[in-house]
Structure formats: C-alpha cells, structure tokens
Amino acid sequence: MTLSWRRAGHIAIAAAIAACAILIVVEIQRGAFAEGALGVPDPCHRTVDVETGGIDGATQRVGLRAIDIAACTLGTTREQLLTSAAASLSESRELPPGSETAIREGLEQAIEEEKDAGRLNPVAAWLLSQAAQNAPVEWVVRAVEEIGPLVG
Amino acid sequence: MSQPATAEFPTQPLPGLGESWSRAPLRAALLALAVAVAFADSSIVVLALPQLLGDFETTITSVSWVVTSYNVAVAVLALALIPFVRRLNAARLTRWGLVVFCAACVGCSVADGLAVLVTARAVQGAGAALLLAGSVPLLGALCGSQRRGAALWAAAGVLGAAVGPALGGALTQAFDWRAIFIAQVPLAAAAIAATVRPPAAVAAPAPEAAGRDEARIPRLVSGIALALISAALVGALFLAVVLMIDGWGHEPLLAAAVVSTLPAGALVAAPVAGRSAPLVAVVGGILLVAGSLLAMALLPEPSLAMLGTALALCGLGLGLCLPALTEASLRGPSLSSAGTWSVGIRHAGLVLGLVLLTPLLAADLSGVEDRAKLAGAGALISAPLSIQDKVAVGTELEKAIDQAPRGEVPDLSAAVAAGGDPSSPGRVELRERLERVISDAITRGFRGAFELCALLAALALIPVAALRGRGLR
Numbered sequence: 001m002t003l004s005w006r007r008a009g010h011i012a013i014a015a016a017i018a019a020c021a022i023l024i025v026v027e028i029q030r031g032a033f034a035e036g037a038l039g040v041p042d043p044c045h046r047t048v049d050v051e052t053g054g055i056d057g058a059t060q061r062v063g064l065r066a067i068d069i070a071a072c073t074l075g076t077t078r079e080q081l082l083t084s085a086a087a088s089l090s091e092s093r094e095l096p097p098g099s100e101t102a103i104r105e106g107l108e109q110a111i112e113e114e115k116d117a118g119r120l121n122p123v124a125a126w127l128l129s130q131a132a133q134n135a136p137v138e139w140v141v142r143a144v145e146e147i148g149p150l151v152g
Numbered sequence: 153m154s155q156p157a158t159a160e161f162p163t164q165p166l167p168g169l170g171e172s173w174s175r176a177p178l179r180a181a182l183l184a185l186a187v188a189v190a191f192a193d194s195s196i197v198v199l200a201l202p203q204l205l206g207d208f209e210t211t212i213t214s215v216s217w218v219v220t221s222y223n224v225a226v227a228v229l230a231l232a233l234i235p236f237v238r239r240l241n242a243a244r245l246t247r248w249g250l251v252v253f254c255a256a257c258v259g260c261s262v263a264d265g266l267a268v269l270v271t272a273r274a275v276q277g278a279g280a281a282l283l284l285a286g287s288v289p290l291l292g293a294l295c296g297s298q299r300r301g302a303a304l305w306a307a308a309g310v311l312g313a314a315v316g317p318a319l320g321g322a323l324t325q326a327f328d329w330r331a332i333f334i335a336q337v338p339l340a341a342a343a344i345a346a347t348v349r350p351p352a353a354v355a356a357p358a359p360e361a362a363g364r365d366e367a368r369i370p371r372l373v374s375g376i377a378l379a380l381i382s383a384a385l386v387g388a389l390f391l392a393v394v395l396m397i398d399g400w401g402h403e404p405l406l407a408a409a410v411v412s413t414l415p416a417g418a419l420v421a422a423p424v425a426g427r428s429a430p431l432v433a434v435v436g437g438i439l440l441v442a443g444s445l446l447a448m449a450l451l452p453e454p455s456l457a458m459l460g461t462a463l464a465l466c467g468l469g470l471g472l473c474l475p476a477l478t479e480a481s482l483r484g485p486s487l488s489s490a491g492t493w494s495v496g497i498r499h500a501g502l503v504l505g506l507v508l509l510t511p512l513l514a515a516d517l518s519g520v521e522d523r524a525k526l527a528g529a530g531a532l533i534s535a536p537l538s539i540q541d542k543v544a545v546g547t548e549l550e551k552a553i554d555q556a557p558r559g560e561v562p563d564l565s566a567a568v569a570a571g572g573d574p575s576s577p578g579r580v581e582l583r584e585r586l587e588r589v590i591s592d593a594i595t596r597g598f599r600g601a602f603e604l605c606a607l608l609a610a611l612a613l614i615p616v617a618a619l620r621g622r623g624l625r
Contacts, residue, residue, distance in 0.1 A: 017439055
C-alpha cells in the first residue's frame, strides 16, 4: 500500500514536470524567440504599402522607398536611419558617414521607379532627380515632406 | 508533509514537551498563523508598491526598500541570533517578537512618510526574526512532538510565503495599502495570547548538546538550497506581480487572483510531497520551480493564462521541495538554533535575489526601451495616416514619452488622438500597435531577470545532490 502511494506521488511529480515542459514548448511555438511587435522588417526585402492616396500617398511612397533603399545600402533599418537623420537635423549634427550618399541614391532610384510605374511624369521626375543629386543635405532629408506638390 | 528520512531532530526532551498546556491545539494554530504572516510579510507589500509610489511621490528604487528593509532585518537579526538563541527562553523570545512585530505593524499603518514606513518595516522584520526563531521549539512543545512542530512551522512558512502577494494585493485593492498592516495587528495580538503563561519547563533554556553534531552538514547544505530557492522566488513573488500591474496595466485584484494560483499549487502539492520519497519530492520540486520560472521568461506575449499556469506550477514545485528542505535545515541538537538558521538563510536568499535582480531588470528594461522606440517609430511611419497626421502624432508621442515618470509606461492615447479623430480606423490601429510594442518590450525586458531566477533555482540541485543519503533519500 505504502509503495503504491509512493508510486502515485512520483507519477504526479513526473506529470507536473511534463506539464511544465509542455508549457515551455507551447510558448516557443507561439513565438517566444520571435521579435513579436518589436520586430523591424529588413529594408532590402520590404515593400512600401501606403494606404493614403493622392499627393500625400505618392509623397510617402517615394520617401519611404528612398529610405528603404538607403537603409539597405547602409546595412541598417528604415526606422534607425530615419531616427538618426531626424536627430541630426534637430541637433544640427552631421549625418553618419555614407548616409548622405545613400539617401540621395535612394531618392533617385525611388523617383525612377515611380516614373517607370507611370505615377510620376518625366519632367517632374527629372526635376526631382536633380534636386536629389544636388540639393543641400538638409533639403534632401526633408524631401519626404517637400516633394508632394511636384508629383503630378 | 514529507517525513525526514533520518531521525536527526533533537533527541533530548524538548522543554515543556509532555506537560499539559491548556488549549494547546488552539495556541499552536494561532502561533502557526503568526509564523505564516511573518513569512508572508516578505512579499505582502509587492502589489501595494505602485500605490505607495504614488502616495509618497518617490522613486521605484526608494519604494523597493519597503520590501527590502524587512527582509534584511529578518536575515541579519536571525543569523546574528544563532549563537545565543538556544540559551534564550523560547516563549519569551516569541512573545517579545510578536509585541515588536505588532507595534511595528501599527507604525507601518500610520506612517506619513517613506522614511517612517521603511524604518517601521525594518523594526517589523526584527520582530519577525525573534518570533520565527522562538516559535520553532514553542510549536514543538504545543504539538507534543518536535517533528510535528517543525512540520507545522515549515508548512506555515510555505503557505505564508506563497500567499503573501495575493493577500496584500486583495487588501490594497479592497481598502488601501495601510489595510495590509492593520489586518496583521489582531493576528499578532492573538498569537501573543498564545504564548502567555507557558509551563516552567518551556521557559527553561535548552540543554547543551552532548557529542558530535552529525546533522551539521545536512543542515548547512539544505540551508544553502533554501537560500537559492528563496532568491529564485523573487521572480515568482515580485517580478510576476510587477509585470502584471506595472507592465501589462492590470488591476491589483486581478493580479492577486492570478498570483493566488501559486499558493493553490503549493496546497495541492502538500499531499503529493507526503506520499513521495523526500529526495524525489525535493528534486522534482526544484525542477518545477526552475522550469516554471523559465516558462515565465519565455512568455511570447502578455498572457495571464500562461503566467497563471507557470505560477501554479511554481507553487507545486515549492510545495514539493520546501517542506522537506526546511525539515532538513531544522535538524540538529538545538531546534532553536536550527530554526533560526533556517529563517536567516531563507531571508538572506530573498535579499540576494533582490540585490541581483534589481540592477539586471533595470538594465534590461533600458535596453528594450531603445528597441521599443524604433519599433514604435516603425509603427508610426507605416500607419495609414497622412504625413500631416503622422507629424502631429509623432510630436505628441515624443512629448508623452519624455513626460512619463521614470519607470512608468507612457499614456499614448492622447498622443495618438492629436490633430484628428481618435476613433478613426488608422488611429485605432496605430494605438493598438503601439500598445503591443510596449507590452512586448516590457515582457521581453523581464526575460533576463526570470532566466536568472530559473538559474538560481536550478543551482539548488547542487547542494541537494550533497544531501543524498545524508539527509534525504
């Protein structure tokens, strides 16, 4: 009788340990090691999906695509590049090395893609490309907000 | 309750044992209740910390001393008492401890400043140390057997430690944090009545032990295991509660309900522990405590169901391993000295846990704060809003984050509503995504601290291995 009670106790302990192991497995399956909402997508494989339409939508599309291209070139993320660019502007600091060139090239490529997709007329595309190549860096960084009226 | 495998409790008659002492079962119950309350006080104010933070307008570090001061006082005084306690009158020691404890409870309940409260808590801890040290032999006398007394003392300790946060949370939510201390006064006062007019033999000092103390190594080793498990318990008793209230924003009463799965698990484990071989119960219990803390570390999302399940499993583990380890730590020629050692080392473990975990948690939360800011910026950039709205919301979000008191989650609702209709689908989606970012960041910010707790619990297997065949079978 004592032995069977003891065996029952040991079985109960083993069952509790198994339940604990199952809980851990369930947690891992539900994304314990994933980034969750903290995950930031890879800019090299990111598609720009802007839900607002018109000039606002086009401006956001060009701006975000440009930043993604620049971030991919620099090996960083859209969010990191934007926050460091914003910090540079607000604190009158220089952008991190290579950022200026990458942003200019990103803007040029994004404008080209908009033109190829028929969402940007060639004249506006040429003007924007010139601005992206030659404008002061502060202007380029602010371009996301400025290019709206030129998109036609 | 599991039975010790070796008869290493004091062999000489305990003072007072065998003598009639009127209403002994009632007195034993009252004293055991006071022991449970003294153990519960290690963690009873955890759920009240947010309210204390607001009432005293102080910092998290300062308010955490309301918890730490009690545990430091118990650990220091109990460890300092060890060389003398066997020569002291157990009933008088317990009575004085209860008087100090009771007076300090009144002091805590009327404290008008944090310094007063922390001081009163330290005094309360000193009273608890005297009470816990004296109550082990006293319960033995009341129960008619040292073993039964030690088992009752150990069970009261497990139940008190496990039930502390839930009890404190319920009292805080129903009344006020002061209710936690007011409620303890009649319990301590009733226990004082249980210690008056003991038989003359109880009042006599315990006789000096003759011969070699063969239980010394098992007592030392089981004490180390108890300290490690107590340090790990900071995860279940403190971190889980702070995560639910401050991290996930739940009410103290709901958090108390979730945490109550821990004492429920400990109660369920009691008969299982009694039917199992002590070594199996202890090893199984430690594995459960470590595993459940790992499960808390790996929470993939803010989930009360998963956290509650992990806490219940932790309670099962505690109910399995603590009674046998406590009984092993109480063996030796002097129950008074062994009991005081057990009290001191357990509270020293709690203090060790608090000391190790507080800076780790602060550093981890600071690390995820940067990741949360980036993910939040990403959520804002990708939100289905116009540029103008994004700029307005972004500016207000920055202000909300800057203006939030340190250690508190910023209120994003007003910021997300800036410059537009807060119920528009785009803003609702953005608010929900930002809230997910924050809750995921906080949940992951606690991961390192929970993992350290799991490691501390797992380390307790090392001293337990040394107990095999010496104190546990």
